[in-house]
Amino acid sequence: MLRLEPRQQASSTMRWLTPILAVAITMFMGGLLFAAMGKNPFEAIRIIFLDPFFHETFGPYSRSQLMVKAGPLILIATGLSIGFRAGVWNIGAEGQFVMGAIAGGAVGLALHPADGFWVLPLMTVVGAIGGMAWAMIPALLRIKFNTNEILVSLMLVYVAYNFLAAMVTGPLKNPDGFGFPESRSFTSVDSTHLPMIYEPLGMHAGVLVALGIVIAAYVMMERHLLGFQIRLTGESPRAAKFAGVNPAFIVAVCLGISGALAGMAGLFEVTGPAGKLTTNFPVGYGFTAIIVAFLGRLNPIGIVLAGLLMALTYIGGELAQLSLGIPAAAISVFQGMMLFFLLAVDVFVNYRLVWKKEVK
Amino acid sequence: MSETLLEIKGLSKSYPGVKANDNVSFTIQQGEIHALLGENGAGKSTLVKMIYGLVHPDEGDMVLHGKHYMPHKPSEARNLGVGMVFQHFSLFEALNVAENITLGMEHAPPRAELAVRIREVSNAYGLPLDPDRLIGDLSVGERQRVEIVRCLLQNPKLLIMDEPTSVLTPQEVDTLFLTLRKLSSEGVAILYISHKLDEIKTLCDHATVLRHGKVVDTCIPAEETARSMAEMMIGGELSMPTAREFTPGDTLLELNNLSLASLDPFGTSLTNVSLTLRAGEVMGVAGVAGNGQDELLLALSGERTTDSDMIKLKGVSLGGMGPTTRRALGLLAAPEERLGHAAAPDMSLTENAFLSARIRQKLEKSGFTLRNKRDDFTREIIEKFDVRTPGISNAARSLSGGNLQKFVIGREVLQQPTVLVVNQPTWGVDAAAAADIREALRTLAAEGAAVLVISQDLDELMEMSDTFAVLAEGRLSKPRSAVGLNVEEIGLMMGGNLEESANA
Structure with missing residues (x-):
């Protein structure tokens, strides 16, 4: 019988190599997928990963999109990673992103056409508060009634979508x-x-x-008491209680931070690349950021690289849709593969596969 | 009645560092209720797991019905007529009784037929059960019935029961005993594990006593007293402490009728625990596991809070304060479970030192870790307590049990506590490390702190304690001087017979 045996000590080199390995396997399997669809796999992979940088006509535009797309992913994923390290699973960053954009955006609209350097910072703060407030719903429900924050935060995404629709057709x-x-x-x-x-x-x-927030998050997680308590809660909840950590406080802080950062990302999106609130405003950054957080090993530095990589597949994916006619769904599958293979490679870093007879 | 059902011949089983069973032999007759008696860690569980096919012995042999018997897995044991009811049930709360029973059977009959049989069997043995009820709606006693009925449906010849009464009310115990006697009269043998001496006296025909993995005695419980069986269990060779230099100082810790409901359905609530701990004193709290030890530690460490006046440190009421405040005031604790409670397994030793020492050792400044100071403190623990580790950044998980325990105890001792509470300080630790730990705790007391040692190791408590008390069913006996205690008294106190020992 095949079974997985935990390794004594997972190699730390391998832990850093897994994302690269996962990307390589994704390229290979994605290539097979594209080939099965009758597209040239080598061309498709080249278009996704290289053309955004080097293509003569598309290059300049694609390059200018890189950070536009990576920015919100990195910002949201940084917040999510803090919660994930404590075992607080905020899956609803997308909703917090939308609510942040609405809250901060509403301030801007109310002040229209006010002039002044303070308008945008005010909107940013309110945007962060909006996202945070939305994330406090699952936090409070979990603290008070022990509900599952995964489900509550996820369901609130769809509430946020509808709220957005109501806002842009109403007030x-x-x-x-x-x-x-x-x-x-x-x-x-x-x-x-x-x-x-x-x-x-x-x-x-x-x-x-x-x-800036990535750096602040890194310092907090590695050097500050709060970061220690967050990591301790994720590593060993009972040891955390023994250390005097209040679990409810950690749940609130983690959801609060991730909600605030998602809300802030929403505000930056609506005042920059998107330009206005519409029903098409949410494009799934909040969900993709979950992949980015894990691809970056829940580590702030890793998340920056993962965010850039994910942005690249978005831009490259669009190019592939344009030039090869690969459907958008296939690109989504391709991105999903990256998380899938990352988790799979992870298993083999932490466990080894052994063939054993079934005798005790 | 006199025919031999199961003969156990020289079973041995070793785990790294401990011989759980050493050449164990005894026989079980058909239809008898046979008690397996012994303290925690005496090897009872390992032995029955071997009989049930969960663990394979290193040496030895078993004969069932005159035939060689060595099950490789529980289903094999069940097919040969050996059933077992575990102390902790394996039932799915969201499924009903019949569905749960089906899951445990290899050749389950159709659902309707099974429901009829469940009704028949459960009524026949005085354990009425409705096959359609959800497990989640059943009481603990009813859940146990499900486990018993699951075994009975397979027509067992031998039924193993692991501490069946620990979760039952007195009425449920009576019902259970009626059932067991009926089974016995029908020729089913029962191997009954317990350390409740009264029960064994009323229920069992024979008893085999285990100590440190060996059979040390056999007896007919009806002809013994609780006192004499306790002595067999503990052993007469217990070394009694000699008078020690101990002049109690000021009162440091007071518990006043400390009561705390257990959150664990298998746990024991604390009821009116009172004690006074003075400077220089080491108090030993004995008792079999599961009698409120974990709850007592949680109540003192501050992980659970109580009414403020129930716990006083140097006159300050702190029952309502959390671990951080208690540490600042000087009440420290070292829980039993090293990995996952006292220390975070995947975190480094430095971070684990920071975990409990940050306040008293001032390892942070406005929230930021003082890394040099933290690392120095970690090195101090490692040096003074001879913790064998390649370095301070190694994960707690990578240390052996004894080394990690030295680290955990050292971490608390070096913070110079006013009162230190330790639970099972040398559990699973090799002899040399255990001696070091005991020495360190005694020294701490000699320097003017007070130490509360919760342990199941009587030898250890006798060696260390100035005063002694027993925690049984969540109640603490009146602490008394450890000097002059004898085995009989301890045995009785441990059996939960507090009144009798108070009169004695």
Whole structure:
């Protein structure tokens, strides 16, 4: 019989190699998938991974999209990873992303057309609070009634989607928009337009904030008491109680931080790349960020690299759709494979496969 | 009645570092109720697991019905007529009685037929059960019935019961005994594991006494007293402490009618535990596991809170405070379970040192870890307590049991506590490390702290304690001087017979 035996000590080199290995296997299996669809696998992989950088006509635009897409992924994934390390599973970042955009966006719209450097920072803060408030719903339900935060946070995503639809057809609808279900444009007024810092790589102010938060998160997790308590809770809940950690506090902090960062990402998205609130505003960053968090080993530095890689597959995937006619669903499968193979490779890093006769 | 059912010949089983069973031999007659008696860790569980096919012996042989018997797995044992009811049930709460029983059977009959049989069998033995009820809605006693009926449906010749009454109310115990006697009268032998001496006296025909994995005695319980059986269990060779230099100092810890409901359905609630612990004192709390030891440690470490006045440290009421405040005030604890409670398995020794020592050793400043100070403290523990580890960044999991225990005890002792509470400080630790740990705890007391040692190892308690008490069914006997205690008294106190010992 085949069985998995835990390894004494998982090799730390292997732990860092697994994401690379997972990407390699994904390329291979993805290639098979594309081949089965009658597309040239080598061309498809080249288009996804290399063309965004080097293609003569698409390159410049693709490069400028890289950080635009990676920014929110990194910001959300950083927040999620903090919770994941404590065993607090916030799966609803997508909803917090939407609520952050609505809350912060509403402030901007209410102030329209106010002028002043303080408008955008205020919107950012309110956006973070909006995301945090949305995440506190699963937090409080878990603390008070021991509900499962995975289910509650996930279901709240769909509530947020519908809330968004209600807002853009109701209170937040553009009064001069001829009845279209969308808000005023945030980018057409300077005070609510997220400034672009380095155009060729698509680095807007939000990306810069995201990188700052990555560093802050790293310091907190490695050096600060709160980070220690979060890690301890995830490693061993009973030891955490023995150490005097209040589990309810950790649940609230983890969901609060991840919700706030997701909300902030939503605000940056709506005041920058998206430009306005519409029903098409959410594109799944909140879900993809879960993959990014794990692909980055729940480590802030790893998450930056994983975020960039994931952004690349988005951009490359779009190119592949355009030039090879690969359907969008196939690209989603391709991205999902990356998480799947990461988890699979992980199993083999921590366990070894042995062939054993069934005798005790 | 006189025909031999199962003969056990020289069974031995070793685990790393411990010989769980050593050349165990005895016989079980048809239809007899045979008690297996012994303290925790005496090897009872290992022995019955071998009979039930869960564990394979290193040496020895068994004969069932005159035929060689060596089951490789429980289903083999069941087919040959050996059933077992475990102390902890394996039932699915979301499924009903009949479904749960089906899951345990190899050749389950159709559902309707099974339901009829469950009704028949359960009524015949005075254990009425409704096959359609959900397990989640049943009481603990009823769940046990499901386990028993599951065994009875397979027509066993030998039924093994592992501490069946520990979860039952007195009324349920009476019902169970009626059932067992009826089974016995029909020729089914029962191997009954317990350390409740009264029960064994009323129920069992024969008893085999195990100590340190060996058969040390056999007896007919009806002809013995609880006292004499306790002596067999503990052994007469217990070394009695000689008078020790002990002048009690100021009162450091007071427990006043400490009561705490257990959160674990198999746990024991604490009822009116009172004691006074003075400077320089080591108090030993004996008792068989599961009599409230874990609850007592949680109540003292601050992981569970109680009414404020129930616990006083140097006159300060802190029953309502959490672990952090208690540590700051000087009440420290070292839980029994090293990996997963006292230490986080996958975290480094430095982080595990930080875990409990950050407050008293001031290992953080405005929330940020002082890494050099933390590492120095870790090195101090490793050096002073001779913890064998390649380095301070190794994971707690990578240390052997004894080394990790030295680390855990050292971590608390070096914080210079006012009162230190330890649960099973030398459990699963080799002799040399155990001696070091005991020495360190005695020294701590000699320097003016007070130490509360909760342990099941009587030898250890006799060696260390100035005062002695027994925790039985969540109640603590009145602490008394350990000097001059004899085995009989301890045995009685451990059997839960507090009143009798108080009168004695």
